Amino acid sequence: MQNPFSFRLSAFTLLMALCVSSCSFNPNQQTPGEGYLQGEWRQDSVTNQKQxxxxxxxxxxxxxxxxxxxxxxxxxxxxxxxxCMNAGHWTEYTKGTYIQRNDTVRLTGQFCNADYTLKDDKGCFRSGDYDELFKVTKQSDSLLTFAGTTDVIPIKARLIKRVSCHPKPI
Known part of the structure; x- marks a missing residue:
């Protein structure tokens, strides 16, 4: 029969070994992200938007x-x-980080004010977490389509300014 203390010590040692092999600290610097996405992209119109x-x-x-x-x-x-609606036109802002897996980009962040400070939940429209998945299709180097999982109208965005990634400390 095994000593109860040695059994607990073995279990604790195994647990610590699993944690050390699977746990890691968050990076202290931004990751480079996806090269083809770097820059500013604008959607100018939606098909049949007047209707x-x-x-x-x-x-x-x-x-x-x-x-x-x-x-x-x-x-x-x-x-x-x-x-809030300003005669039928309003703007919402979000910021955060993204990751890409295969053809899908996940944007995870927060709703913000126009200056990208965190938004008070007592204001107009949405506040709090922003979490959206988009299937990205590259039409050309300067045209991408983002098909959202919560919207039926795809975002056809054209590149208006290319930027380079210079990772910053977090």
């Missing part, structure tokens, strides 16, 4: 592993207070 009741246009910026998104929304119907 739509509501739609959004996106301006995306990718720098290393970080993203910044402006979502310009338009609506012909007033579903909220006019101080």
């Amino acid at each position: 739509l009741i509501s739609y959004s246009l996106y301006h995306l910026k990718f720098s290393c592993d970080s993203f910044y998104v402006e979502i310009h929304s338009f609506s012909k119907t007033n579903t909220g207070t006019d101080t």
Whole structure:
């Protein structure tokens, strides 16, 4: 029969070995991100937008592993207070980090104010976490299509400015 103390010590040693082999510290510097995404991308229009009741246009910026998104929304119907909807046009901002797996990019971050400071949850529209998956299709070096999992209208974005990644300390 095995000593209870040695059994606990063996279990603790095994647990620590598993943790050390699978646990790691977060990096202290940005990762380079995806080279083809680096820059500013703008969606100029949506197919049949004049016939739509509501739609959004996106301006995306990718720098290393970080993203910044402006979502310009338009609506012909007033579903909220006019101080928020501004006669059917409003803008929301998000920032965070992204990762790509195969053809899908996951943006994980927070809704922000226009200056990219964290948004108060008492303001207009969405606040808190932003978590979105996009299937990315490269049409050319300067044209990408982002097909969101929560939206039926794809984002056809053209490159307006290429940037290089210079990783910064976190």
